[in-house]
Amino acid sequence: MSNNSPLISVIVPIYNRLHFLPQLFNTIFAQDYENFEVIIVDDGSTDDSAKWINDNKHSFRKEITMIYQPNAGHYAARNNGLDHAKGELIAFQDSDDEWPSYHLSQFAKLFEKNPDVDWIFGSLRRINHDTRETVEESNFVTKGGNRHPFLLLDTDTREDGLAVITDKRIGEVAILSRVPGSTQSAIMRKKIYSSLRFDPSYRTAYDQFFAVKVVLAGFTFGFVEDVHQIYHIHDAHVSTVAGGNADKMEKSARTHIRGYSSLLPCTHTKQEADKVNKRLAQEWAWSLSTALRDKKQHKAEFKAMCNAIKLFPSEPLYWKTALAALTRSIVG
Incomplete structure (x- = not known):
């Protein structure tokens, strides 16, 4: 040195x-x-x-x-x-x-x-x-x-x-x-x-x-x-969004949706913007909708899946999961 x-x-x-x-x-x-x-x-x-x-x-x-x-x-x-x-x-x-x-x-x-x-x-x-x-x-x-x-x-x-x-x-x-x-x-x-x-x-x-x-x-x-x-x-971690119950899962998902959304103005190519939308769709579909399902908020669960589909309509699992969420919403 x-x-x-x-x-x-x-x-x-x-x-x-x-x-x-x-x-x-x-x-x-x-x-x-x-x-x-x-x-x-x-x-x-x-x-x-x-x-x-x-x-x-x-x-x-x-x-x-x-x-x-x-x-x-x-x-x-x-x-x-x-x-x-x-x-x-x-x-x-x-x-x-x-x-x-x-x-x-x-x-x-x-x-x-x-x-x-x-x-x-x-x-x-x-x-x-x-x-x-x-x-x-x-x-x-x-x-x-x-x-x-x-x-x-x-x-x-x-x-x-x-x-x-x-x-x-x-x-x-x-x-x-x-x-x-x-x-x-x-x-x-x-x-x-x-x-x-x-x-x-x-x-x-x-x-x-x-x-x-x-x-x-x-x-x-x-x-x-x-x-x-x-x-x-350890048990004293400050994180308020880490794993666990449905409320924490929902808070984590909304934080990540907000975080990935903030990346869009920073992208320079269509490929980068597409990757942001892909990650956003995953957060709406597999993080937020799952938390809302566990909280039995099925109308909100269905809306979350619809947001995922808007962002990434070519994913067939999103459509299938949205249909299931809609069914739960109607039955509920």
């Missing part, structure tokens, strides 16, 4: 995360890289998170910047942190997850050697927070055991294991299959955020749509095979 290694701004929103703070600061200050700043954005915590940080800041090997804001959500807190960031590179972390010690140093070196690359990500490993047992070894492999489609795009192989995506289909694949590098397992150039910011009206799930928007804006992506995020699964 050169003497002019890039400054990395590490931005972490926190909200009532007192229990996780020791782990958070351990993973930040265990990094084998020196040229970074730490920006903590307290999103209106009502527990003793701020007091714990103040009481323990003398033990941190770097000074930290503390920002306080009324509760406005995770993405508003990230935007606030970006407004105060001085680094040319940006790293986000969540208060309940971890990085391997090489996270900052490996990516800083790659950015130095590859000035044409804007976003570099690694894989994510999921573990049980209480037992630390591995639940998923890598998000680079799908549940079916196949390699993630985004990683199958044409790439330019660089030094130190960096694969830079050169495929013109990157936008279409990102829309259909998402970008496997979450914001926490990645580091990005700050210039991305001069034209794009997180939408603070979302309280969850926006990372995946933000990454696709960065792809569609023409920024260059690269990846390495190494693990760069250790994601903790």
Whole structure:
């Protein structure tokens, strides 16, 4: 690493995360890289998170910047942190997850050697927070055991294991299959955020749509095979839309419909727009309609299927499922 290694701004929103703070600061200050700043954005915590940080800041090997804001959500807190960031590179972390010690140093070196690359990500490993047992070894492999489609795009192989995506289909694949590098397992150039910011009206799930928007804006992506995020699964997750009962399923579906709809103005080709409509149809058909069926709201279920058909009329299963929903609506 050169003497002019890039400054990395590490931005972490926190909200009532007192229990996780020791782990958070351990993973930040265990990094084998020196040229970074730490920006903590307290999103209106009502527990003793701020007091714990103040009481323990003398033990941190770097000074930290503390920002306080009324509760406005995770993405508003990230935007606030970006407004105060001085680094040319940006790293986000969540208060309940971890990085391997090489996270900052490996990516800083790659950015130095590859000035044409804007976003570099690694894989994510999921573990049980209480037992630390591995639940998923890598998000680079799908549940079916196949390699993630985004990683199958044409790439330019660089030094130190960096694969830079050169495929013109990157936008279409990102829309259909998402970008496997979450914001926490990645580091990005700050210039991305001069034209794009997180939408603070979302309280969850926006990372995946933000990454696709960065792809569609023409920024260059690269990846390495190494693990760069250790994601903790526990009962205190902030997500209000993750799996479970029909109400959560419905909220998740509506969030995803809104998210995919927001991609349409960002598309540049008919193929990209068609892929957005395909994903929207799937959300209307298999996510929202299923949740509404489970809630026995069959008229609304049928309307959801009709929206799917409007978007993707060539799918015969949509027509068959719509007929079944109509039948349930009439009988009900």
